[in-house]
Amino acid sequence: MSAQNTQGLEISNLMKRLGDNAVVKGISLTARRGELVCLLGPSGCGKTTTLRMIGGFLSPDSGSISLGGLDITELPPERRPTAMVFQNYALWPHMTVYKNVAFGLRLRRLPKTEINDRVDAVLKMVNLVHAKDRHPGALSGGEQQRVALARALVLEPQLLLLDEPLSNLDAKLRVEVREEIREIQQRLAITTVFVTHDQDEALSISDRIAVMSGGRIEQYSDPDSLYRRPESRFVAGFVGSMNILSGRIVAGGITLGPDGVFIPCDDAVLANYGGDGGEWEVAFRLEDVDVQSAGGLTSLPHRGSVARQVSHGHFKEVLVEVGEHTSIRAYLGPDVDLSGPVVVSVRRLLLYRDGALCYESHPASGRGQPTGGESLPGGAGLTSSSPSGSLR
Amino acid sequence: MRFLRRLGQLLMVAPPILVIGVFVGFPIAISAIYTLGHLGGPNSAVSAIGLHQVSTKGLFTLKVYKDVFAERNFQASLVASVWVTVVSVAVVLVLSWAIALYAWRTRSRLGRALTALAVVPMFIPVVIASYSILQFFSYGGFVKTVASALGMPHFPTLGYSLQLVVIAEIWVSVPFGVLMISSGLGGIPPSAFEAARDVGASVVRATWKILVPMNLLPTVIVTCFTGISVLGSFTVPYLVGPTTPTLLGPEATETFQSFAEPQQAEVMAVALFGLSIIVAVPYIWATYRANRTSRAQAL
Numbered sequence: 001m002s003a004q005n006t007q008g009l010e011i012s013n014l015m016k017r018l019g020d021n022a023v024v025k026g027i028s029l030t031a032r033r034g035e036l037v038c039l040l041g042p043s044g045c046g047k048t049t050t051l052r053m054i055g056g057f058l059s060p061d062s063g064s065i066s067l068g069g070l071d072i073t074e075l076p077p078e079r080r081p082t083a084m085v086f087q088n089y090a091l092w093p094h095m096t097v098y099k100n101v102a103f104g105l106r107l108r109r110l111p112k113t114e115i116n117d118r119v120d121a122v123l124k125m126v127n128l129v130h131a132k133d134r135h136p137g138a139l140s141g142g143e144q145q146r147v148a149l150a151r152a153l154v155l156e157p158q159l160l161l162l163d164e165p166l167s168n169l170d171a172k173l174r175v176e177v178r179e180e181i182r183e184i185q186q187r188l189a190i191t192t193v194f195v196t197h198d199q200d201e202a203l204s205i206s207d208r209i210a211v212m213s214g215g216r217i218e219q220y221s222d223p224d225s226l227y228r229r230p231e232s233r234f235v236a237g238f239v240g241s242m243n244i245l246s247g248r249i250v251a252g253g254i255t256l257g258p259d260g261v262f263i264p265c266d267d268a269v270l271a272n273y274g275g276d277g278g279e280w281e282v283a284f285r286l287e288d289v290d291v292q293s294a295g296g297l298t299s300l301p302h303r304g305s306v307a308r309q310v311s312h313g314h315f316k317e318v319l320v321e322v323g324e325h326t327s328i329r330a331y332l333g334p335d336v337d338l339s340g341p342v343v344v345s346v347r348r349l350l351l352y353r354d355g356a357l358c359y360e361s362h363p364a365s366g367r368g369q370p371t372g373g374e375s376l377p378g379g380a381g382l383t384s385s386s387p388s389g390s391l392r
Numbered sequence: 393m394r395f396l397r398r399l400g401q402l403l404m405v406a407p408p409i410l411v412i413g414v415f416v417g418f419p420i421a422i423s424a425i426y427t428l429g430h431l432g433g434p435n436s437a438v439s440a441i442g443l444h445q446v447s448t449k450g451l452f453t454l455k456v457y458k459d460v461f462a463e464r465n466f467q468a469s470l471v472a473s474v475w476v477t478v479v480s481v482a483v484v485l486v487l488s489w490a491i492a493l494y495a496w497r498t499r500s501r502l503g504r505a506l507t508a509l510a511v512v513p514m515f516i517p518v519v520i521a522s523y524s525i526l527q528f529f530s531y532g533g534f535v536k537t538v539a540s541a542l543g544m545p546h547f548p549t550l551g552y553s554l555q556l557v558v559i560a561e562i563w564v565s566v567p568f569g570v571l572m573i574s575s576g577l578g579g580i581p582p583s584a585f586e587a588a589r590d591v592g593a594s595v596v597r598a599t600w601k602i603l604v605p606m607n608l609l610p611t612v613i614v615t616c617f618t619g620i621s622v623l624g625s626f627t628v629p630y631l632v633g634p635t636t637p638t639l640l641g642p643e644a645t646e647t648f649q650s651f652a653e654p655q656q657a658e659v660m661a662v663a664l665f666g667l668s669i670i671v672a673v674p675y676i677w678a679t680y681r682a683n684r685t686s687r688a689q690a691l
């Protein structure tokens with residue numbers, strides 16, 4: 001790659017107002033060289049706006065963007081060492097695939113043979129040699145997507161920008177192409193910012209993920225800690241499936257919901273830490289819930305019944321009603337028998353107050369921690385359906 | 393069965409074709425043989441009033457054509473027609489593109505207002521517009537008055553000049569140009585332009601290499617239709633232009649009415665028709681190409 005130094009992308013305190021909305025409200029983010037960073041967030045949170053500022057199509061109201069140690073905030077798009085893949089691909093219908101890819105090289109007045117070689121090489125990389133002389137109108141969605149990628153890659157940019165590049169593809173192709181993109185990105189060690197609102201996509205290909213909400217970054221971390229340790233109530237609700245209920249800490253577990261249903265949790269420190277009698281937002285992953293047939297233990301207070309179950313093939317998702325107004329979702333193995341009353345316990349949970357993470361419990365070892373420390377592997381015996389870093 | 397269906401389809405399109413054939417095709421054919429020296433038959437009425445006619449006993453004669461094309465006045469008018477057409481079309485194209493592009497790029501209120509304003513001439517009858525343009529630029533008109541007030545008494549007046557014809561033709565044609573070009577641009581996603589900037593094209597280059605080709609058909613349509621309408625225009629050159637040289641429309645009319653030379657006038661009409669066909673060629677080519685590529689894309 002053309003960059004000589006090891007510095008990647010550095011964004012500091014970027015702000016942008018569009019019309020009457022403050023769309024981006026102070027975003028700071030760094031990406032090391034060769035890193036793939038996802039901007040993940042709900043629709044309208046300012047992902048595209050941020051990406052367009054990085055690409056130079058919008059100028060920020062304040063803040064700065066630097067790449068490879070160089071401030072590029074004021075440069076027009078044609079002078080930035082960035083290349084963008086647009087959501088609608090933005091191929092030029094009057095040019096063949098070859099010409100689409102070669103356009104940027106021609107502007108640089110490279111010799112014909114070099115242009116030829118480089119275009120051929122990149123078309124080979126994205127598997128499109130056969131479509132070289134076709135017009136974009138005669139390509140499938142996936143092929144068009146790859147032309148757009150080739151057009152960006154052929155310039156050997158220092159920074160690759162992708163705006164929901166897979167949203168027009170069907171589910172199967174999406175998984176295929178995202179793996180291809182990741183593979184190429186790693187092979188070329190090209191710093192990449194990838195915008196998506198699909199958490200599955202973000203968790204499976206990123207080195208780091210910036211979860212955005214309302215024009216701000218809520219959390220910026222690697223997929224595993226994002227999934228296991230969401231630092232805010234918003235991220236906990238946005239990334240993956242999570243039970244989030246209000247509750248109190250009591251000896252040996254928690255009481256949840258308006259019914260005050262007692263759910264045991266094996267964490268010795270929990271009671272010490274959270275036992276101030278106050279209310280918490282208690283969050284726990286579906287795979288961290290244990291559901292067992294109650295058997296003879298009918299007198300236990302946390303007895304519940306399975307209200308609904310959805311089979312996902314290799315596992316099932318169940319909704320357990322533990323109280324009149326309280327229900328808990330859980331992922332279970334496919335063979336668990338759930339007729340009759342069940343008892344529920346939680347292996348690992350997170351406590352939030354005022355939207356921020358305050359406590360993270362660790363299962364089995366009984367060793368919890370007020371926010372911080374290493375996560376232990378959870379969800380024993382259950383395959384998580386939900387996107388998790390371990391799928392990579 | 394099949395034959396009957398075919399016949400039915402043919403009968404359905406027959407009426408319009410018949411109307412065109414009888415009311416347009418037939419008169420054209422008759423005029424054509426009239427210019428080639430056949431004065432009798434359906435042409436006997438017009439040849440009864442015509443002066444300086446040429447007739448032939450053979451298949452045809454080109455003498456009228458030779459005479460007309462040898463005439464100084466006609467030559468001057470032919471040149472004037474081509475000149476006015478080329479200049480008007482060029483200016484209309486530049487203006488329409490500039491306005492449409494400004495509105496498309498900025499998406500501002502000013503851009504939209506300009507586009508709307510550019511369409512206004514379409515709602516003003518050409519006769520009225522021509523008179524006002526003439527008044528505005530002629531001796532004693534607004535321009536001259538302001539110039540004198542500013543101490544320039546010898547400021548040129550454009551009344552009854554070919555330049556004024558060009559100005560008026562532009563006024564008449566710009567609305568169509570802006571409408572076509574801006575609606576064509578409206579169909580181009582901004583990202584197509586941004587993608588070109590992204591790979592290193594300047595604004596000018598991205599416009600020239602991406603927007604113009606992507607908006608080629610509307611541009612060709614504006615070129616051809618404006619060209620044909622200017623070439624064949626009558627009211628504008630008749631009202632604001634010089635007596636001679638003038639455009640072929642008024643020239644032919646005058647030859648017919650004032651000089652009572654219908655045969656010569658029709659030769660001029662044929663010349664006009666020939667020029668118009670030349671102007672129409674790019675349009676036919678572009679629509680053919682657009683059809684072909686859209687069919688290729690549908691596959």
Ligand SMILES: Nc1ncnc2c1ncn2[C@@H]1O[C@H](COP(=O)(O)OP(=O)(O)OP(=O)(O)O)[C@@H](O)[C@H]1O
Pocket residue numbers: 018019020021023041042043044045046047048049050197
């Ligand atoms: N030109 C504009 N004027 C005013 N508001 C705008 C403008 N463009 C975008 N916005 C607003 O800015 C917000 C962020 O837009 P942006 O396109 O960055 O969202 P996004 O995160 O990319 O969403 P999505 O996932 O739907 O693409 C949206 O609420 C949008 O309504």
Ligand SMILES: [Mg+2]
Pocket residue numbers: 047048049
């Ligand atoms: Mg977006």
